[in-house]
Amino acid sequence: MYNKADDRRNNVDRIQHNISNTIQNIHRADEMIEETDDEKMKKTLSDKNERREEALNAMRSEIKDEAIDKQNGYR
Template sequence: MKNKQDDRRDNVDKIQYNINKTIQNCELAEEMIRKTDDEKMKKTLTEKNERREEALNSMKREIEDEARDKKNGYK
């Protein structure tokens, strides 16, 4: 059985897509927070957005590492 070669050339694009979707989800959650009177939902959405912010920071560091790593073939 032949091992699949690790092709990371599109990692930056994939990470950027995930960053964009996460930002979009944060914005949608913020909109829901503003519109709802349900305190439990507000708390849940606020907590989710806090986790999303942490994930965004990690993804941004990862995209920088990937973009710097020339052996990945990213242009």
Template sequence: MKNKPDDRTNNVDRIQHNITNNIKNINLAEEMIKKTDDEKTKKTLIEKNKRRKNSLNSMKAEIKDEAIDKKNGYQ
């Protein structure tokens, strides 16, 4: 059984898609935080948004790396 070749041609698009979804989820959670009176729900959503924001920073760095790699001819 042969390993699949490393196909990185769509990495930038895939990462951008994940960034977009992450931002959408952050915004939806923030709306819910404003609307709910349930402190447990608020706390859970705030914690999730912290993780999402950390993840966004990582994805933004990754997309920059991928764009540089693509510019340098790596696929």
């Protein structure tokens, strides 16, 4: 079986795209929280946003790692 080479050239772009989508989802959820009176829905959306914030931190860290790898000559 042929192993595909680790092509990380577009990783930063892919991660940045995911960050942008996650931020949009956070804003949409915040809007929904403001518009609903359903406390269960507010809690569900708040919980999701907490996980999204954690994911954002991880993605931002991954971008930093990619930048370090690039400086160290990894392509």
